[in-house]
Structures are given as C-alpha cells and as structure tokens.
Amino acid sequence: MAANRRPTLADVAREVGVSAKTVSRVLNEDGYASARTREQVLAAVAKLGFQPNLMARNIRVGGPDTTIGLVVPDLGNPFFGAVAGSIEDTVRDRGLTLLMGSSADDPDRERALTDKFLARRVSILMVVPSVGADHSHLKAHRAAGLPVVFIDRPGAGLSTDSVVSSNRAGAHDGVAHLIAHGHRRIAFIGDLPTKLYTRRERLAGYRSALQEAGLPSDRSLVTNAHDQQGASAVTRRLLSLPEPPTALFAGNNIVALGIVTELARSARKDIAVVAFDDVPLAEVLEPALTVVAQNPEEIGRAAAAAALARLDGDRSRARTITVPTRLIARGSGESPAPARQEA
Amino acid sequence: MAANRRPTLADVAREVGVSAKTVSRVLNEDGYASARTREQVLAAVAKLGFQPNLMARNIRVGGPDTTIGLVVPDLGNPFFGAVAGSIEDTVRDRGLTLLMGSSADDPDRERALTDKFLARRVSILMVVPSVGADHSHLKAHRAAGLPVVFIDRPGAGLSTDSVVSSNRAGAHDGVAHLIAHGHRRIAFIGDLPTKLYTRRERLAGYRSALQEAGLPSDRSLVTNAHDQQGASAVTRRLLSLPEPPTALFAGNNIVALGIVTELARSARKDIAVVAFDDVPLAEVLEPALTVVAQNPEEIGRAAAAAALARLDGDRSRARTITVPTRLIARGSGESPAPARQEA
DNA sequence: TTGAAAGCGCTAACAT
DNA sequence: ATGTTAGCGCTTTCAA
Numbered sequence: 001m002a003a004n005r006r007p008t009l010a011d012v013a014r015e016v017g018v019s020a021k022t023v024s025r026v027l028n029e030d031g032y033a034s035a036r037t038r039e040q041v042l043a044a045v046a047k048l049g050f051q052p053n054l055m056a057r058n059i060r061v062g063g064p065d066t067t068i069g070l071v072v073p074d075l076g077n078p079f080f081g082a083v084a085g086s087i088e089d090t091v092r093d094r095g096l097t098l099l100m101g102s103s104a105d106d107p108d109r110e111r112a113l114t115d116k117f118l119a120r121r122v123s124i125l126m127v128v129p130s131v132g133a134d135h136s137h138l139k140a141h142r143a144a145g146l147p148v149v150f151i152d153r154p155g156a157g158l159s160t161d162s163v164v165s166s167n168r169a170g171a172h173d174g175v176a177h178l179i180a181h182g183h184r185r186i187a188f189i190g191d192l193p194t195k196l197y198t199r200r201e202r203l204a205g206y207r208s209a210l211q212e213a214g215l216p217s218d219r220s221l222v223t224n225a226h227d228q229q230g231a232s233a234v235t236r237r238l239l240s241l242p243e244p245p246t247a248l249f250a251g252n253n254i255v256a257l258g259i260v261t262e263l264a265r266s267a268r269k270d271i272a273v274v275a276f277d278d279v280p281l282a283e284v285l286e287p288a289l290t291v292v293a294q295n296p297e298e299i300g301r302a303a304a305a306a307a308l309a310r311l312d313g314d315r316s317r318a319r320t321i322t323v324p325t326r327l328i329a330r331g332s333g334e335s336p337a338p339a340r341q342e343a
Numbered sequence: 344m345a346a347n348r349r350p351t352l353a354d355v356a357r358e359v360g361v362s363a364k365t366v367s368r369v370l371n372e373d374g375y376a377s378a379r380t381r382e383q384v385l386a387a388v389a390k391l392g393f394q395p396n397l398m399a400r401n402i403r404v405g406g407p408d409t410t411i412g413l414v415v416p417d418l419g420n421p422f423f424g425a426v427a428g429s430i431e432d433t434v435r436d437r438g439l440t441l442l443m444g445s446s447a448d449d450p451d452r453e454r455a456l457t458d459k460f461l462a463r464r465v466s467i468l469m470v471v472p473s474v475g476a477d478h479s480h481l482k483a484h485r486a487a488g489l490p491v492v493f494i495d496r497p498g499a500g501l502s503t504d505s506v507v508s509s510n511r512a513g514a515h516d517g518v519a520h521l522i523a524h525g526h527r528r529i530a531f532i533g534d535l536p537t538k539l540y541t542r543r544e545r546l547a548g549y550r551s552a553l554q555e556a557g558l559p560s561d562r563s564l565v566t567n568a569h570d571q572q573g574a575s576a577v578t579r580r581l582l583s584l585p586e587p588p589t590a591l592f593a594g595n596n597i598v599a600l601g602i603v604t605e606l607a608r609s610a611r612k613d614i615a616v617v618a619f620d621d622v623p624l625a626e627v628l629e630p631a632l633t634v635v636a637q638n639p640e641e642i643g644r645a646a647a648a649a650a651l652a653r654l655d656g657d658r659s660r661a662r663t664i665t666v667p668t669r670l671i672a673r674g675s676g677e678s679p680a681p682a683r684q685e686a
Numbered sequence: 687t688t689g690a691a692a693g694c695g696c697t698a699a700c701a702t
Numbered sequence: 703a704t705g706t707t708a709g710c711g712c713t714t715t716c717a718a
Contacts, residue, residue, distance in 0.1 A: 006464075006487065008694090008695055008696085009695065009696065009697095010695075010696095018704075018705085019704065019705050019706080020695085020696080020697090020705095021696095021697075021698095021704075021705065021706080022703085022704060022705075024696070024697060025697095025703095025704085028697085030697090031703085031704090032703050032704085033703070033704085034703060034704090037703080037704085049480075049483045051458065051461050051462050052462060052695085052696075053402070053462065053464060053694090053695055053696070054459075054462040054463050054464075055398040055401055055402050055408065055463065055464065055695085055696095056402050056694075056695035056696045056697090056710090057695080057696055057697075058398055058696090058710095059396070059398050059399050059402055059694095059695085059696075059697095059710050059711065059712085060695080060696045060697045060698080060709080060710050061696085061697070061698090061710085062710060065398065067442070074428065075424050075425075075427045075428035075431060076421065076424045076425040076427075076428040077424070078419065078421040078424060080424075081418050081419045081420070081421060081423075081424040082418075082419040084418045084419075084443075085417065085418035085419040085445060088418060088444065088445060097442060097444060097456075097459060098442070098443050098444065099410070099440060099441070099442055099443075100427075100441050100442075100443050101431065101440060101441065102428060102431060113440075115394070116397075116440060118394050119394050119395060119396065119397040120397050120398065121349075121396060121397075121398060137392075140392050144348075144349060257623055257624060260624060260627050261624070261626065261627055264626075264627040279623060279624065280600055280622060280623055280624070281600060281603060281604070281622065281623070281624050281628070283604065283607075284603050284604055284607040284628060285624070285627060285628070286629055351710090351711055351712085352711065352712065352713095353711075353712095361688075361689085362688070362689045362690075363689090363711085363712080363713090364688075364689065364690085364712095364713075364714090365687085365688060365689075367712070367713065368687095368688085371713085373713090374687080374688090375687050375688085376687070376688085377687060377688090380687080380688085395711085395712075396710090396711055396712070398711085398712095399694090399710075399711035399712045399713090400711080400712055400713075401694095401712090402694050402695065402696085402710095402711080402712075402713095403693080403694050403695095403711080403712045403713045403714075404694080404712085404713070404714090405694065405695095
C-alpha cells in the first residue's frame with residue numbers, strides 16, 4: 001500500500017479495452033472519439049485517479065516545459081514577492097507555473113539555480129542578477145530561443161531584455177525634494193555591496209541633484225549599510241558628526257527601516273528623511289515618511305510581457321524597460337526647515 | 344539559428360565516438376569509465392554546452408521529481424514569503440526546488456494548482472488551504488507515499504501533517520494583556536471570510552480571555568474586515584458606537600495596518616491596540632504597537648522537516664505541529680488606563 | 687571498461 | 703473512429 005505505482009495511460013486503456021492513443025485523444029481533445037468511448041475513458045480515469053504525467057508528455061512533445069524559472073535574492077523580501085505575484089498574474093492564462101529559488105545574492109547559488117532551471121527546460125528564465133555573476137553561459141540558450149529577462153538590475157555578459165526602476169531619476173527627485181525644502185547637508189545611506197547596480201544608480205541621482213543645486217558633495221555623507229541594524233548604526237554615526245546632516249536619503253526599504261527606527265529611538269524629529277521604495281505604515285509615522293515609491297507590480301508585468309512576446313516570436317533587439325518611480329511627499333522630507341549651518 | 348535543438352546525450356556520444364550509456368555513466372559517476380573516456384566526454388559536454396534533460400531522466404528513473412509544490416494565498420504577502428524562504432532553506436541540500444503558485448484563497452484555483460503539481464510528480468505537496476476547498480482527492484496520493492503538509496490552517500477531508508501558529512493561545516494572551524491594563528470594552532476585528540480557521544481560532548482566544556476575566560462578550564464588538572481599507576472603516580464605526588471600545592484587537596497584520604492608519608488619521612491615541620502578527624516599524628509608532636508575533640521561519644522549517652521525515656519513511660500518524668506565538672509588549676496595549684465607562 | 691537493447695509514459699505519424 | 707509503430711532523452715538490464 002505504501003508506494004504503489006501511479007496509474008498510467010496504459011492502465012486506463014486496459015481498463016476500458018481501448019488503445020493508449022485513444023485515451024490520449026480523449027484527454028487532449030485531439031481528433032475524434034465516439035461519445036461512448038469518451039465516457040468510458042473518463043469514467044476509468046476517475047476510477048483509477050489517473051493524472052497524466054506532464055514530464056512524459058513534455059518529453060515527447062519536445063517543446064519547453066510550461067514553467068518559468070525565477071531567481072530572486074530573497075523570497076522573504078516583499079518587493080520580490082510582489083514582483084513574483086505580478087509575474088504569475090500575467091502568465092497564468094498561458095498555463096505557466098513559477099519555479100522559484102533564492103540566490104542570497106551569491107553568484108554561485110544563482111548559477112546553481114539557473115543551471116537547474118535550464119536542465120528542466122523552463123520556457124522562460126528570469127533572474128535578479130547577483131553582483132559578480134556572469135551570464136555569458138546563457139548566450140547559447142537565448143540564441144536557441146529561450147527568453148531571458150533580468151529584473152531589477154542588468155545582468156553581465158549577456159545582452160537581453162531587462163526591467164528596472166527609474167533609480168537615478170527617482171533618487172534625484174527625492175533629493176531635490178529635500179533641497180527644495182531648504183536642506184543643504186544631505187546624507188546618502190545606500191545598499192551594500194557598493195557595486196550593486198541599484199546603489200550606484202541611486203547614488204548617481206543623489207549626486208546629480210546636489211550638483212544641479214550647486215551644493216558641494218561631501219564624501220563623509222555618502223555611506224552604506226546592508227541591514228536594518230547597520231542602517232541604524234550609520235544613522236547614529238552621521239548624527240554625531242561635527243557637521244551633521246540635516247536630512248537623510250535612504251537607498252532602499254531596509255535602510256529606511258533602520259533610519260526611522262534610530263531617529264525614533266533618539267527622538268530626533270528634526271532630521272528630514274526621504275526613502276527609496278515605499279514601506280508599510282509610512283503614512284502613520286510622525287512625521288509621515290516621504291518616499292520614492294517603486295512599482296513592483298508593473299515591473300513583474302513588464303518582465304512577463306516581454307518574455308511572452310519573445311516566446312511569440314518577437315526577434316527585435318534587447319530592450320531595457322524602465323519603470324517609473326513616484327515621489328510620495330508625506331511630510332518627513334519637509335519638516336523642519338533646517339537652521340542655517342554655521343561654518 | 345533561432346530554435347536549434349538542445350544537444351542530447353546521443354549528440355555527446357557521437358561527438359566522442361562512444362555509446363550514450365558511457366556518457367551517462369561519466370556524468371552520473373555510475374560504474375567505471377577510463378580516465379581517457381571521462382576526459383573526452385567532459386570536453387564534449389563543455390564544447391556542446393550539453394545539459395542533461397532532467398525531465399527525461401525523471402521519467403526513466405520513475406521516482407518523483409525533485410520539486411516541492413507550494414500553494415499560498417498570495418505571493419506578495421510577506422508572511423508567506425518568509426514561510427517559503429524558510430522551506431527553501433530547509434530543503435536546499437536535499438536538492439529540492441520550489442514550484443510555487445497563489446490561490447487567492449479560491450478553492451478552484453487551489454485545486455488547479457495542486458492538480459498541476461501532481462501531474463508534475465512533485466516530491467512533496469504543501470498547501471495553505473482555502474476556505475471551502477476539499478482535499479479528499481489527495482488521499483490516494485498520500486497513501487502512495489506523497490508527503491502532504493497543510494500550512495497555517497488545517498485542510499478538509501484529509502488527515503495529514505499540518506503546521507499552524509498557536510492562534511488561540513496567542514490571541515488569548517494579547518487580549519489578556521489588554522484586560523490586565525484595565526480595558527473592559529475590547530473589540531475584535533478579524534479576518535474574512537468568517538469561516539477562516541485563523542479567524543475562528545483567534546476569536547476563540549479572544550472570547551476565552553474575556554470569559555476568564557468575567558467580562559461580558561458584546562457581539563457588537565466582534566467585527567471583520569478583509570483588507571486594510573475595510574479595517575479602517577470598521578475602526579471608524581466601532582469608535583462612533585454609543586458605547587465605544589477602549590481597546591482593539593487586530594486579527595491579522597493587514598487589519599492591524601488599517602486600525603493603526605485610522606487611529607492616526609483621527610488622532611485617537613487614547614485607544615489601545617494589540618495586533619496578531621508583527622508588522623515592520625511597529626516599534627516606531629506612537630505608541631509603539633504591541634503584537635502577538637508569529638514565527639513564519641519556524642513554521643516553514645517545521646513543515647519542511649515533517650515532509651522530509653515522511654520522504655525518509657516516517658509512517659507515524661498525522662501530526663499537527665503548533666508553533667508558539669510570542670507577545671511583544673511595546674506600549675499600545677497599555678496606554679492609557681481607560682476612564683471608567685458610564686452605563 | 688564498454689555497449690546493445692529495452693523501456694519509462696506519453697504522443698506524432700501513419701495506418702486502417 | 704480507432705489502432706500500430708516509432709521515438710522523445712534518458713537509464714536499466716544484461717551481455718561482452
């Protein structure tokens with residue numbers, strides 16, 4: 001009783017007294033079958049609890065499997081969860097299913113996952129590339145018709161479709177917002193590692209906003225953190241500088257949590273904050289948190305749409321789709337007008 | 344150039360001038376192969392970019408596929424994201440990969456997903472069951488050795504392992520905390536639909552805490568909401584009651600967001616709140632939000648461990664694993680001591 | 687140490 | 703309207 005074989009097409013055929021092919025025809029609604037046979041087959045299928053073996057089918061049909069391989073840094077990060085949900089929504093009626101794994105931003109783990117997905121002959125491969133990962137090994141697959149899409153960051157060594165946020169423009173807008181409200185010493189707390197694409201782009205936006213306003217760029221105000229605790233520590237350090245910043249720009253949602261937590265702990269409501277990426281309860285904070293919101297749903301949708309178009313024969317050259325961010329001013333970027341700094 | 348066939352074992356064999364079986368042996372390190380052949384084979388594999396077709400392999404070997412099918416209500420919900428991440432961590436060195444899909448709490452979508460997963464011959468099936476879904480169709484698979492685990496809620500029509508939070512005890516503790524701080528009119532805002540297991544359990548905990556304290560249970564204080572906006576509206580309605588509650592108990596994280604948002608909007612810091620499930624920034628709110636924290640990592644770990652044990656031959660009877668919750672008192676459940684209600 | 691043949695569960699291509 | 707044969711890419715079984 002333990003591990004009895006699952007019934008096969010042949011079992012169903014034997015039960016009814018027809019050939020395997022007839023059962024196949026009925027189940028796939030391919031070709032003709034008499035009403036009587038159809039009924040009998042369906043009855044036998046139900047009786048035996050038969051479920052066609054999709055792997056066997058795929059092998060015979062020869063096409064790719066009806067799965068999408070998706071590699072993200074962290075399954076628990078709500079941003080990537082939202083992206084994944086949106087991809088699923090977009091591909092559901094094509095019958096595609098998500099095969100997911102997390103890389104922890106480790107190139108080796110990323111490679112292991114993509115190799116596994118390729119061995120499964122996924123229909124589409126989507127990757128949030130890790131820093132240091134090389135993707136030239138995917139060239140042949142792409143050439144053979146496998147749609148490959150990079151999400152959130154461009155990949156290295158392979159020219160293919162990618163979908164990213166408007167990191168630079170978004171960060172620029174956020175910092176410009178702070179400048180417009182009188183801030184002149186604005187610190188940047190970015191992602192780690194510093195080579196991360198998103199960090200570099202957002203930092204570039206920060207710098208361009210300062211430059212545009214004719215403000216000096218103080219290297220001691222450009223910092224990094226890779227988790228919430230780290231961001232809190234950096235915040236503390238920045239505020240104890242001889243000439244502390246009057247405003248902080250958070251390079252991502254995790255950093256934002258660390259900043260906000262630290263400011264609350266030290267009761268510093270006089271420090272302005274703008275964060276890249278929205279966080280829950282932002283509007284409830286005091287002051288409410290101003291953010292440069294990303295659009296994970298649209299990122300997922302765009303990535304899926306691009307991949308499906310490739311699957312449908314789109315042979316145009318690789319595109320980079322930039323999904324706009326949106327500045328949501330809630331207060332924390334305005335209050336208070338900083339006192340004039342003394343030199 | 345577009346869709347040229349991926350190389351097969353036979354292609355590699357032809358390239359080297361050996362039989363397919365020899366190549367297979369080298370790649371699977373099964374049986375003997377001369378150093379020379381091994382080298383040649385490996386070289387040809389690299390040259391052709393050969394990757395064994397896992398589906399074909401599985402079909403021949405006959406065993407289940409190295410995937411875990413996981414059905415959750417919503418890929419974007421961080422709670423389920425954390426559970427999924429924890430499952431992945433636990434099964435990674437067994438070489439298992441996650442096949443994921445969201446049901447939107449719709450029994451039909453849930454069934455479609457589980458059927459698909461079964462057709463793929465997943466090694467393990469894990470489901471967060473939707474209200475109204477029946478799982479008796481899984482009996483045969485379970486009997487045939489497929490580990491099935493229900494997560495967050497028990498399933499219907501099938502006795503199998505399940506992993507849930509200590510919903511009843513947790514809710515009891517949260518409400519008792521409010522009572523201990525002087526509250527006597529405490530409202531419950533639960534999940535929807537009202538048949539949802541988690542809502543029923545948490546409501547039972549709420550009721551038992553009231554009973555234990557000799558407090559009357561006022562039906563007008565037991566309410567529901569199924570999204571953040573709904574929870575805000577319910578909060579508004581409760582506070583405009585002739586005899587409004589002095590404290591609110593949130594039945595889940597989404598409801599908590601709605602309550603907190605509405606209280607902030609109406610500047611009602613006099614209302615105490617305890618929420619089931621933790622939310623980011625809870626400690627930064629004013630007052631900081633007291634919660635009954637769940638442990639999604641442990642839920643995922645326990646679910647995966649139970650399933651792996653079954654895979655390894657554990658034939659003991661179905662267990663329900665209850666993962667403890669933890670009351671984290673941060674302030675919102677204490678302040679202020681309510682004024683004595685006037686009859 | 688290697689190979690040939692058979693077969694996993696299914697369907698394409700041709701029968702009939 | 704149904705059946706037969708062959709074969710997808712791989713591994714098992716047996717032989718050499």
